[in-house]
Amino acid sequence: MEAMMPESGEQHEEPVPHQCQIIGQRTAFGLHSFKDRVRELPEIRRLLQDPAVRIISLLGRRGIGKSLLAVRAATSAADGKWPDGARTKPLDAVVYLGQRTSGITFERVFFDCLSLLSDEKAARLHRTWASGRRAGEKASALFDALAPREVLLLFDNLEDVLDVDARPAEPELGELIEALVSHERAPRLLLTSQIPLSLSPQLSRAEHRVELRDGLPDRDAVSLLRELDPYGHSGIREADEELLAATARRVYGVPRGLELIAGALRDDLTMRTLREWLTDSDALTNVVDQLAHRHYEALSEEPRLVVDVLSVFGTPTKLEAIEWVLQPVAPALEVREVLRKLIDSYLVRQDRQTRSYSLHPMDADIARNSLRSASPSLARRLHRRIADWYARTATSPETWQSPLDVDPNRRELEHRIQAGDYDEAALVLDQVAEFLLWQGSVAAVLGQHSRLVGLLGSAEARLAHLVVGGHAHYIAGPQPRARELLEQAAALATAPQHRARLQRILFLLGDLDRFENRPEAILRLTLAAELASELGNVEEVSHSLMCLSLAHSYAGRPEQALETAAELANLTGEPYSASPLTRARLGDALACAYVAQRNWTLVAEAISGAIAAYRESGIPEALGYAFNTLGLARCAEGDLAAALEAFEQGVVLGAETEMARAEGLCFFNRAWVLWETGRCVEAEESARAARAAYRRGGCKDEPVAAALCDALAEHRRHNDALTVRHLERCEQLLDGNPDLCPSEWLIATTERIRNAGTGSL
Numbered sequence: 089m090e091a092m093m094p095e096s097g098e099q100h101e102e103p104v105p106h107q108c109q110i111i112g113q114r115t116a117f118g119l120h121s122f123k124d125r126v127r128e129l130p131e132i133r134r135l136l137q138d139p140a141v142r143i144i145s146l147l148g149r150r151g152i153g154k155s156l157l158a159v160r161a162a163t164s165a166a167d168g169k170w171p172d173g174a175r176t177k178p179l180d181a182v183v184y185l186g187q188r189t190s191g192i193t194f195e196r197v198f199f200d201c202l203s204l205l206s207d208e209k210a211a212r213l214h215r216t217w218a219s220g221r222r223a224g225e226k227a228s229a230l231f232d233a234l235a236p237r238e239v240l241l242l243f244d245n246l247e248d249v250l251d252v253d254a255r256p257a258e259p260e261l262g263e264l265i266e267a268l269v270s271h272e273r274a275p276r277l278l279l280t281s282q283i284p285l286s287l288s289p290q291l292s293r294a295e296h297r298v299e300l301r302d303g304l305p306d307r308d309a310v311s312l313l314r315e316l317d318p319y320g321h322s323g324i325r326e327a328d329e330e331l332l333a334a335t336a337r338r339v340y341g342v343p344r345g346l347e348l349i350a351g352a353l354r355d356d357l358t359m360r361t362l363r364e365w366l367t368d369s370d371a372l373t374n375v376v377d378q379l380a381h382r383h384y385e386a387l388s389e390e391p392r393l394v395v396d397v398l399s400v401f402g403t404p405t406k407l408e409a410i411e412w413v414l415q416p417v418a419p420a421l422e423v424r425e426v427l428r429k430l431i432d433s434y435l436v437r438q439d440r441q442t443r444s445y446s447l448h449p450m451d452a453d454i455a456r457n458s459l460r461s462a463s464p465s466l467a468r469r470l471h472r473r474i475a476d477w478y479a480r481t482a483t484s485p486e487t488w489q490s491p492l493d494v495d496p497n498r499r500e501l502e503h504r505i506q507a508g509d510y511d512e513a514a515l516v517l518d519q520v521a522e523f524l525l526w527q528g529s530v531a532a533v534l535g536q537h538s539r540l541v542g543l544l545g546s547a548e549a550r551l552a553h554l555v556v557g558g559h560a561h562y563i564a565g566p567q568p569r570a571r572e573l574l575e576q577a578a579a580l581a582t583a584p585q586h587r588a589r590l591q592r593i594l595f596l597l598g599d600l601d602r603f604e605n606r607p608e609a610i611l612r613l614t615l616a617a618e619l620a621s622e623l624g625n626v627e628e629v630s631h632s633l634m635c636l637s638l639a640h641s642y643a644g645r646p647e648q649a650l651e652t653a654a655e656l657a658n659l660t661g662e663p664y665s666a667s668p669l670t671r672a673r674l675g676d677a678l679a680c681a682y683v684a685q686r687n688w689t690l691v692a693e694a695i696s697g698a699i700a701a702y703r704e705s706g707i708p709e710a711l712g713y714a715f716n717t718l719g720l721a722r723c724a725e726g727d728l729a730a731a732l733e734a735f736e737q738g739v740v741l742g743a744e745t746e747m748a749r750a751e752g753l754c755f756f757n758r759a760w761v762l763w764e765t766g767r768c769v770e771a772e773e774s775a776r777a778a779r780a781a782y783r784r785g786g787c788k789d790e791p792v793a794a795a796l797c798d799a800l801a802e803h804r805r806h807n808d809a810l811t812v813r814h815l816e817r818c819e820q821l822l823d824g825n826p827d828l829c830p831s832e833w834l835i836a837t838t839e840r841i842r843n844a845g846t847g848s849l
Contacts, residue, residue: 108166111200112184113404113442114159128298132161133170136240136276141296142269143287146280148300150450151344151380154280155244157300159184162242162278180204180237183275186244188449189403193249194223194260195529197241199492201230201275209233212744214490215708218528221748221784223260227267227274235273243279245449254286260531269294303341306333312343316350316434324350331363344448348383351433383435384454392455393418394426395435395447399455400470400503404444413473417466471507475500479516491529494520505539511549514540518552522559522592530564551580555589562596571600591619595632602639603788605823609639617655630659630670637677641684644824649681672701676710679717683826688724691717712742712750716827719757723829731761742781749789752781753827756793760829763800763837772800792821792828803841812838 128146135141146154164170168178181204185192190200198217202210216229249257256262268274269291279285287295304312310332317324324332339345387395397413398405411423427445430436437446447455459467478500488494497520504513517540521533537557544550554577561570574597581590598612613636620628633656640649656674660667675698682691695717702711715738722731735758742751755778762771775796782790799814815838822831 108179109181109204110166110184111181111203113186113189113439114184128157128300129161129164129171130174131298132157132278133164133174133176135296135298136161136165137176138296140294141276142274142294143265143277143279143285143296145285145295145297146278146300147282147284147297149282149342150453151342151448152300152303153343154300155186155449156343158242158244158278158280162240165240177238179240181239183239183241184244185242187248188245188446188452192243192246192261193258193532194227194264195491195532197264198226198230199490201234201239202490204237204239205233215744218526223263223531224267227264228271231267231271231274234275239275241268241275241277243277246279246281246285247283250281250283250285254283258531258535266291303339303345304336304343305341306336309333309336309341309346312346313350316347317354322350322353324353327363344380344450347434347448348380351435352383352386354433380450380454381458384451384458387435390418390421391426391430391435393421394423394430395451395455396459396466397470397474398436398445398447399452399459400467400506401474402452402456404439404442404446406444409477410445412477413470417469417473468507471503472509475503475507475509475512478503485523488523491524491527491532494523501536510540510543511546514544514549514553514556518556521556525559525563530560533560534564547580551577551586551589554580555593558593559596562600567600567603571597574600587619588623588625591616591623591625591628591632594619595628595635598632598639599635602635602642605642607643610636610643613639626659626667626670630656630667630673633659634673634677638680641677641680641826642824644684646681646684649677649684653677653681668701668704669707672698672705672707672710672714674698675701676714676717679714679721680826683717683720684824686724686830688721692721692725695721708741708744709747710750712738712747712754713827714738715741716750716753716757719754719761720829723757723761723833728761728765732758732765735761739777748781748784749787752778752787752789752793755781756789756796757829759796759800760833760837763803768800768803772797772804775800789825789828792818792825795821808841812842815841 132144132146135144146158148154160171162182162184165176166179166182168176170176183197183200183204185196185200190196195217198213202213205213213230213233216226221229249261251257256265265277265285265287268277284297285295303309310329313332313336314325316322320326327335335349336346339349384392384395393414394410397410401409401413407424407427410427414421414423427436427438431438431445435447435451437448438444439446446452456467459470478496482496482500483493497516501513501516501520504510504516517533517536521537524530524533533556537553537560540553544553554573558570558572558574558577561567561573574593578590578593578597580586581593594612594616598609598616601607601609601612613632617629617632617636620626620632633652637649637652637656640646640652653674656670656677659670660674675694675696678694679691679698682688682694695714699711699714699718702708702714715734719731719734719738722728722734735754738754739751739758742748742754755774759771759774759778762768762774775793779790779793779797781787782793795814795818799811799818802810802814815834819831819834819838822828822834824831
């Protein structure tokens, strides 16, 4: 942020008002009654202007006003106008995240920030999220897209997501925080927490802590107390200054304590004066937490039920949700009237902008803990009822576009777990897991999966849980773990109602077998295709048949691959001809079979059709692979310039879609073409890029790229013997892989080097 702008008496035209984008729900209300922190606010402003400070931590005990101060600072920074009259360059965007509102996760940060970008940039980053890249790399890509905008992230109640070592319990969130420090143009982070965030020495240099040890000074505390009794009903507004100051000091000037005093006096049916009330040691203690406990315990049955529901929801909640949850529990309860009284007593807060109600985090914790210990059966009942509320508000899977669209399902899952209904929770996870996995939220799925390990009773829930875990590890690794879970699931999926799950199991196991060139791939993928056909799932039929055809090609059986492709071709006729993805898969399968036959003219024809169909389908992830195959065809035809162009386009598409293996294949084959054309320095660079891409994606082809790197390095040193040795190793590692240069091409290169005896081609 720029330094404060100087005052000027000159007259200028009114500039167009700056519009700062606000994303997310503010985590504190009552800004109208905020009492200026005369020391802290200027300090926060100074820190926001210091480029060396990336993280500003507001620390202090519960109720001291951290959230309100953070929101006030963010609001001032967004407008560029501060309470003391200072002016700063306004922010471009503020993104609010709180564990008591939307939650604080890397996924939430990522997708909330996408709303700040153009549709084109957001779509590209959405694909980045779905890639297998590490969280830190995804964060850097996001920050690159956000630059040069000035963005502030606000994390409220961060202590809720820290582990016992005060580090983020979610590893991806930890990587995000590291990226916020290391990336030059990353957003700033303003956070509130009772517990200081534990950072490495390197990162801690970029953090500055503002500790709120004391509450408001007497003058501000007295002013706030008077505002909390606007009509004088509690005897506070007309009380003398000295008495109000003494009252504030009893709770150390903590804003939440002042609210509790005002609320308690308003609810005091004996109508004692403030002085009388203060002398009653049972009415007030000098500890805010104890005062909050007393306030909660003093509630009658109906108000306490409403408070309990809000505490169990744990997030700002709309009136209709509160009424729906309470209807079977207390059908005669007048929720609106009770809420009005709770608002008047400063126990419940309302947000007119979102039309929602919430508790102060301290009060929510007290109510939730008290409910859990005093009435565990009611707590479970409320969790179940709230889970049912989220289930009925969930949207149809056909409408899902991003991980945020399944928020109601994920909240239902959380409340099922809190209710102890673990089997139901496993089934909810199964409903959304496949979507989340293909969206790239693998860590989130694995995290929820691990919470349910060892807690499931029914065979149905255990089967669903095994499939979810197997699919997640199929994507994230380790693959042996994926195989273990999926094989356990296959043993359970024996009933007729399990056919859809069995189809998914067989497909995943078959694809694992295909990558490892196991003979079991053929049977499993065949059964997967047959089951998908019985279930009427054309999409899964085409996917299974394509992989089955590829498995035959990889195993060196092009005739069987073409037979399977012929089955796939049947799906491209009526009534399926409108599916470009099926046509693309057919072209892919045919091209791979023709590669195995070395029929390069048909390879070029089939893969060109596949490229057009993939583009029509709007699914670009396979285009990098398709251009790699096209490049091989052009090589075989002798058009090396066209081959290079295809490989280079494949590299770009692989990078854009974050398909590391496609990128690696194209880099590898490009390296061989460059070597063939005498551009050996570029060839070595391309081979190293292939190895890096394979390593990034955890691909099994990395050793073949390493062998090519070694061959090129020795070729540069004019060491023919070692060049040939590494090329021979490369030939062996190719092992008939149809995605890479055929081994006979490398054999021919090896023979030329051996016969020439000079190392030149």
